Amino acid sequence: MAHFLIDKRTMEVFPYEVDFSPVLSDSDTVLDPVKTTVKIVDSAGKDQTGSILQKTTFSGTVITLVLKDGIDGEDYTIYITGQGDVSYLTNQPVRVVELRVRDTIVGNL
C-alpha cells in the first residue's frame, strides 16, 4: 500500500515533497542526492520515470519531485529509495507514492 496518494490532471506540472526524516536514522542530516533514487512505473509495471518526473531537488531530508504529464486514466507508482549521508549502508527506506492521473474525476481524495 502506498504511503502517500496524489491525483493529477494531465496538463498539471507541480512539485511534490516527501520528507524522509521519520524513517532515516538519527545520525543522518541530509538525503544523499546521488544515492537516493526515484523510479516511476505505470499500472502495467513499465518504467515511466522519464515521462513523469521533470526534476528532483533536495533540501535536508526532503526530496521534491516535480511531476508532469501522465496519461488520463493511468495509475503510476513512485518508488523513492532514500539514503542518508551517514546510515546509507544499513538504512535504505522506500517511500511509495501513488499518482492517479484523471482529467474527469474531481473532488478531494
Place this chain on the structure above:
Amino acid sequence: MATPTLGYVKDIVREHLARTTFPTDMLDKSLDQGRRIIEQAGNWYWMRLETFFQLVVNQSIYPMNVTGEASGPVEVIVFPSSLAASNATVTTATDKFPTKFLVDPISVPGFKDVRAANVKKRTDSEWSFCEVGGITKEEADLHFSINDSGQTELILIDNFNLMVYPPFPDSDYVVYLYYWGWTSNPKSNLQTDELIMRFPDALIYSSLAWAYDMELKDQQGAGYWRTLLGGKPNEIGIGGEIAKIRRHNFQRMRQDNISLTPMTGPNQRSRRLRITQNIWLGSQGWR
C-alpha cells in the same frame, strides 16, 4: 461512450468503496476475484484456449502444470514401459505391478475444463479424432488392458493428471488439447478485453460483491451487488449480468455444440468406445 478499460472499471469500483482508504492492492485483488467469480459461473467463449504437447512412448499419465511457469518432475504411479504389449518377453505369467516414476509435467496454463483433443503422429499431416472424457477413469481402466499399446483414442483428466488410452502410446504422438482456461484481467489500466468491453458491469458487480464481503464485511451490501451480478440469491445464472453473458455465450457457441441425432435407423451414430450407448444432443464427439 468510450471503450471501457480496466482503469474505467477500477475507478467505478473504487468510487463505491473509498478513493483513499481502499488499498490499490486490494482493489486489484477484488478485480481478479471478480473475474474468477464470473468464470466460475460458466465456461464462456473468451475462455477457449488450446495447447500442444507431445506424448512419451509407453507413458500413460501426464501431470498437468497449470501455472504457466516452469515446473520440475512429478512423481506418478504407473505400469512400467517394460510391460508394453509390444515387449515379446511379457507373457501372461509376467507380474504386472505399477511403480513410482518421476515424469515431466505438461504445460496447460490456466486449465479449468477440457473441451476436446486431436492426436497425430509427428509426421502426419492430418489430425485424428481423440475422445475426451465422457467416461470415467474406472470405466476406461476396465475397457483397456493395462499394457494395451497404440495410438491414443481416449484422454481422461483425473484431478490434475491427464491419462491416455491405450495406456502405452506406441509413438511420441502430438496432442492438440482444446480446453477452457481461467483468464486474467489486462495488466494496464489503459487496456481492455472481451469481458471488460462487452460486460463491464459484470466485472464491476462481482468485484464489489467480493470487496463488500472481504474489505467492508458488509454482507447485506455484498448481497445487493451479487443480485445485480447473478439475479436473486441462489439463482446465479438466471438473472442479472450473468444471464446476459449466458445468452450471448449461447449465441456464440450454439453452432459448435448442438446437433440432432436420430435415435435409431441408418444414420444412428455410435462411438468407438461405449458402443452400446448412442450419442444424443450436445455431443462433442461427432464430426
